[in-house]
Amino acid sequence: MGTLYIDDQPVEFQPGDNVLDAAKRANIEVPYFCYHPALGAVGSCRVCAMETVPSREGEQPRTVMTCTLKAQDGMRFRFAQSDKAPGVSKTMVEFYMTRHPNDCPVCDEGGDCHLQNMTVEVGHAYRRFDGQKKTYPNQLLGPLVWNTANRCITCYRCVRFYQDYALGDDFGAMGSRNNVLFRRIDDGAFDSPFAGNIITVCPTGTFTDKVFRRKYSRTWMLKKSASICAHCSVGCHVEPGARAGTLRRVVPNENSAVNQYFICDRGRYAPHASEAANRPLQVKVGGQLRQEPALAVLRQALAVSDARWGVMGSAREDVVTNLVLQQLASDLNAPFTAFTDPLTEVRTKTAVNLSLSAPSLQDIEAADCILVVGELTEHAPMMELAVRQALKQGKPVMMLHAAASLLAGMVRKQRSLQAQTQAPVLWAETLQKLISSLSQEQADGWAALLKNAKAPVLLGVAEVMPTAAIKALAELAAVLGEQARVGFALPAANSFGAAQVSQAGSSEQLLEALERGDINALLVVGADPMSGWQGERWSKALAKIQHLVVVDHIHSATVQAATVVVPSATVSEHNGVFINYEGRVQSFAKAYSRETQVLLQEELIALLSGDARARVQSQLLSMLGSVMPSPGSTGSRIKPATLPIGQLAEAVLGNGPALVLQGWHGEEEVAGFATELASLTPHDSVGIAPAYAKALGLTLDKNSRLTISVHNKQLTLPVSLSAQVAEGCVAVSRRAFAELQARLGDEVKLTAAMRLSEEPAAPSVVAHFTPLQGDNSNGGLRP
Amino acid sequence: MSLTEHEIEHLREHIEHYPEKRAGAIYCLYYVQDKYGYIPRASLDEVSELTDLSPTQLDELITFYTLLRRRPVGRRLIRICDSISCYTRGSEQVLAAAKEASGVEFGQISKDGAVTVLPSICLGLCDRAPAGLVDDSEDLGELTPEKIRDLICSYAAETLDSKSGGGQQILAVLKDQQ
Numbered sequence: 024m025g026t027l028y029i030d031d032q033p034v035e036f037q038p039g040d041n042v043l044d045a046a047k048r049a050n051i052e053v054p055y056f057c058y059h060p061a062l063g064a065v066g067s068c069r070v071c072a073m074e075t076v077p078s079r080e081g082e083q084p085r086t087v088m089t090c091t092l093k094a095q096d097g098m099r100f101r102f103a104q105s106d107k108a109p110g111v112s113k114t115m116v117e118f119y120m121t122r123h124p125n126d127c128p129v130c131d132e133g134g135d136c137h138l139q140n141m142t143v144e145v146g147h148a149y150r151r152f153d154g155q156k157k158t159y160p161n162q163l164l165g166p167l168v169w170n171t172a173n174r175c176i177t178c179y180r181c182v183r184f185y186q187d188y189a190l191g192d193d194f195g196a197m198g199s200r201n202n203v204l205f206r207r208i209d210d211g212a213f214d215s216p217f218a219g220n221i222i223t224v225c226p227t228g229t230f231t232d233k234v235f236r237r238k239y240s241r242t243w244m245l246k247k248s249a250s251i252c253a254h255c256s257v258g259c260h261v262e263p264g265a266r267a268g269t270l271r272r273v274v275p276n277e278n279s280a281v282n283q284y285f286i287c288d289r290g291r292y293a294p295h296a297s298e299a300a301n302r303p304l305q306v307k308v309g310g311q312l313r314q315e316p317a318l319a320v321l322r323q324a325l326a327v328s329d330a331r332w333g334v335m336g337s338a339r340e341d342v343v344t345n346l347v348l349q350q351l352a353s354d355l356n357a358p359f360t361a362f363t364d365p366l367t368e369v370r371t372k373t374a375v376n377l378s379l380s381a382p383s384l385q386d387i388e389a390a391d392c393i394l395v396v397g398e399l400t401e402h403a404p405m406m407e408l409a410v411r412q413a414l415k416q417g418k419p420v421m422m423l424h425a426a427a428s429l430l431a432g433m434v435r436k437q438r439s440l441q442a443q444t445q446a447p448v449l450w451a452e453t454l455q456k457l458i459s460s461l462s463q464e465q466a467d468g469w470a471a472l473l474k475n476a477k478a479p480v481l482l483g484v485a486e487v488m489p490t491a492a493i494k495a496l497a498e499l500a501a502v503l504g505e506q507a508r509v510g511f512a513l514p515a516a517n518s519f520g521a522a523q524v525s526q527a528g529s530s531e532q533l534l535e536a537l538e539r540g541d542i543n544a545l546l547v548v549g550a551d552p553m554s555g556w557q558g559e560r561w562s563k564a565l566a567k568i569q570h571l572v573v574v575d576h577i578h579s580a581t582v583q584a585a586t587v588v589v590p591s592a593t594v595s596e597h598n599g600v601f602i603n604y605e606g607r608v609q610s611f612a613k614a615y616s617r618e619t620q621v622l623l624q625e626e627l628i629a630l631l632s633g634d635a636r637a638r639v640q641s642q643l644l645s646m647l648g649s650v651m652p653s654p655g656s657t658g659s660r661i662k663p664a665t666l667p668i669g670q671l672a673e674a675v676l677g678n679g680p681a682l683v684l685q686g687w688h689g690e691e692e693v694a695g696f697a698t699e700l701a702s703l704t705p706h707d708s709v710g711i712a713p714a715y716a717k718a719l720g721l722t723l724d725k726n727s728r729l730t731i732s733v734h735n736k737q738l739t740l741p742v743s744l745s746a747q748v749a750e751g752c753v754a755v756s757r758r759a760f761a762e763l764q765a766r767l768g769d770e771v772k773l774t775a776a777m778r779l780s781e782e783p784a785a786p787s788v789v790a791h792f793t794p795l796q797g798d799n800s801n802g803g804l805r806p
Numbered sequence: 807m808s809l810t811e812h813e814i815e816h817l818r819e820h821i822e823h824y825p826e827k828r829a830g831a832i833y834c835l836y837y838v839q840d841k842y843g844y845i846p847r848a849s850l851d852e853v854s855e856l857t858d859l860s861p862t863q864l865d866e867l868i869t870f871y872t873l874l875r876r877r878p879v880g881r882r883l884i885r886i887c888d889s890i891s892c893y894t895r896g897s898e899q900v901l902a903a904a905k906e907a908s909g910v911e912f913g914q915i916s917k918d919g920a921v922t923v924l925p926s927i928c929l930g931l932c933d934r935a936p937a938g939l940v941d942d943s944e945d946l947g948e949l950t951p952e953k954i955r956d957l958i959c960s961y962a963a964e965t966l967d968s969k970s971g972g973g974q975q976i977l978a979v980l981k982d983q984q
């Protein structure tokens with residue numbers, strides 16, 4: 024805290040501010056390029072100039088770069104009043120513009136361009152340079168990010184984000200002098216789950232959103248709103264932008280205490296599922312498209328006389344929708360669940376009960392010791408980015424996992440012993456051992472690191488952790504004392520909320536009611552039970568019933584099997600409330616309406632009786648408290664009472680290899696319908712550790728294939744040898760799980776299958792994303 | 807394309823002399839470049855294994871230093887200075903003549919595989935401007951367009967085996983390019 028003076032105007036500053044921060048806070052428009060609040064100052068662009076005011080006799084005024092000066096009480100500067108500083112900024116910008124093309128009219132950055140704003144702001148309106156501009160080759164970077172190399176002003180923000188902040192190592196600064204290019208060694212998509220952020224940090228149009236550019240709109244014409252990302256339980260703040268009833272892009276919503284400046288690529292690109300060609304946009308009854316309004320059709324469908332209903336909500340739909348559905352179920356005297364899988368329900372609820380002290384992303388960044396259980400990157404990318412911040416500062420990060428994970432690779436690189444692979448069935452035991460070694464006088468290894476930490480953080484991935492392991496992780500936190508925090512990445516954006524509105528064992532009860540024939544009609548809103556962990560059971564049960572009414576915005580397996588399909592709104596198309604993994608209640612606002620009418624989830628309340636509506640209100644009140652957070656605000660955290668859970672048998676240790684999930688960071692139920700993101704889905708393979716393969720008597724190399732057999736089902740896949748897969752395990756994708764109709768932890772048989780030919784693998788999907796013909800955005804200067 | 811066990815052993819030994827593995831990166835890269843005439847993509851992965859620098863970090867190094875290269879060059883690599891002293895003494899004309907004599911753009915390999923011409927920053931031979939450097943070892947001074955033309959012609963006349971290494975390999979690369 025303190026005051027400094029700019030042009031004699033007092034400016035308050037906060038601890039840790041540099042002079043540029045303080046000036047920005049006071050709305051003094053100082054130009055800057057290389058500085059970014061999350062990336063820090065490097066003082067390389069030389070435009071944030073001010074002049075010092077001599078405080079002692081004989082001292083000369085100096086021109087300084089304000090981003091590199093720590094704010095101190097009583098400092099004095101001249102900015103507008105200086106005869107030198109503005110000239111420095113202006114000259115620097117003029118220099119940058121000698122390289123930069125004058126292609127603003129066709130540039131995607133237009134309207135959001137920091138370079139354009141600064142150029143105008145410093146008054147460099149007239150270009151004197153009439154020499155030839157140097158041109159640089161663009162690089163094809165896969166389906167998500169577009170590169171126009173000529174526009175770069177070499178502020179280094181992109182690499183500072185990519186390498187220094189996000190610890191990526193497949194993108195860098197190549198060259199020297201006036202021949203610097205920011206690129207990858209090889210063409211193609213980025214490895215990092217956070218690559219899209221280079222679009223956000225780049226102050227020019229060098230990196231732009233390739234999906235947005237195919238359905239471009241001037242950014243000031245976009246309809247925007249303060250929304251919440253619907254693609255994992257972190258609940259990042261995002262700003263969707265839409266035009267003419269279609270979604271064009273999603274960017275991070277800054278100024279939030281949750282995700283601050285960034286989002287992951289899943290959050291940026293999964294929402295484009297709303298524009299999928301096969302998205303249901305019209306009511307369909309018995310396979311026939313209908314013109315009637317969605318709500319009327321729904322009312323009619325629910326009124327059929329011979330129906331005994333069940334109702335299914337969803338962990339990816341908001342809290343109010345689920346509450347309304349729960350009350351609708353009670354009006355219909357029907358069983359209700361918000362889960363598609365009994366095991367996931369139990370694990371989610373167990374984790375939610377133990378999440379009362381869950382760390383925020385900032386807590387994770389500030390932790391001095393972190394233990395991660397499960398493949399965090401693949402389930403909650405931004406939570407993992409927070410872990411990378413601690414890792415980067417050299418804080419000990421330990422990881423217990425069963426399948427390959429990007430984070431595990433990083434942890435290994437730092438200290439090879441701190442990432443351990445183990446079959447999930449053994450995790451609880453390992454954690455219990457850790458607990459008992461904590462109580463010993465001379466704790467060593469992981470126990471010592473945890474014991475000596477002042478702010479340890481324990482993170483788990485609920486979907487892949489056996490219930491006993493979830494409990495053991497929380498117990499470990501309890502033993503470590505109050506300074507320790509434990510949190511869990513939950514399976515979906517509103518898993519926390521969904522857990523609050525379903526009875527113990529609700530999904531199993533609904534499934535059994537269907538299987539027994541107690542109910543013959545099911546209303547499903549925003550869920551796809553037929554593709555989940557219990558896909559096979561649901562498919563069988565649903566095949567028997569007369570009425571399957573599905574409300575959704577993706578062309579899911581369940582939608583395809585429905586007798587009545589009602590199109591619904593995506594998260595950018597309606598208002599609602601999600602509860603994230605910390606129990607943080609966050610509202611999101613509708614950004615736009617589609618041209619064809621889709622059902623807004625908030626309209627569902629019209630289906631309720633008066634009594635039921637009142638119950639929704641009172642439940643909402645008791646759950647969330649009286650103040651509903653406004654969209655864009657950070658929201659407050661709720662501490663709900665312990666949920667009843669019920670019992671469920673889980674997989675036990677077998678003799679043969681157990682199936683574990685090989686996820687990837689762009690994967691999620693809705694994300695699978697976002698064409699560009701989904702095109703990066705890794706090829707299916709069966710992951711196995713070389714040592715374990717050997718122990719099983721299998722001789723494998725990169726051209727081997729294996730046949731997995733489990734309950735009468737077989738699947739043959741190429742082998743991916745990875746020391747990151749635990750002993751006793753084979754790792755396969757969700758798609759392979761579905762095909763095998765298998766569950767997490769199922770024991771399988773492996774047999775060698777015919778080898779792949781030695782031909783090089785087919786080129787990756789990236790090749791399909793060559794630039795559009797006639798694409799002229801780099802001013803016609805093609806590389 | 808990969809290093810032999812013996813070569814890897816040698817590089818490992820060399821790297822051990824440094825307090826940090828990455829300090830040995832430049833040595834390894836030169837070693838690879840001497841072997842192949844340039845640094846191929848696959849070698850980045852090999853050197854990365856040895857030095858704990860990512861392939862990207864190695865490429866950043868290579869592209870920063872002009873004496874390291876990622877593309878094959880002709881049997882003779884001719885650098886001609888285009889910095890200030892040489893420029894004032896006519897390096898532009900020398901470069902133009904060299905380009906013409908080689909028959910290809912700067913940085914490319916002449917059709918016969920004999921030469922690659924590259925403009926260079928100051929070579930520290932300003933007193934002999936316009937200056938050049940052949941194969942990063944033989945210096946050239948007081949260049950004129952005639953001199954450089956003669957030199958390139960003499961390289962073209964060299965028999966393939968008159969210079970150790972490279973020749974066949976470069977012709978193979980050229981064949982690939984066609």
Ligand code: SF4
Pocket residue numbers: 174175176177178179180181182205224225226227229230
């Ligand atoms: S690409 Fe953008 S962020 Fe990267 S250095 Fe250039 S201008 Fe800066």
Ligand code: SF4
Pocket residue numbers: 252253254255256257258259282286287288289290291403404405406
């Ligand atoms: S971390 Fe989760 S909530 Fe955040 S942007 Fe990514 S998918 Fe969305």
Ligand code: FES
Pocket residue numbers: 054055056057058064065066067068069070071088089090091
């Ligand atoms: S913002 Fe201060 S030097 Fe770039």
Ligand code: FES
Pocket residue numbers: 887888889890891892893927928929930931932935936937
């Ligand atoms: S300027 Fe050419 S050698 Fe120095």
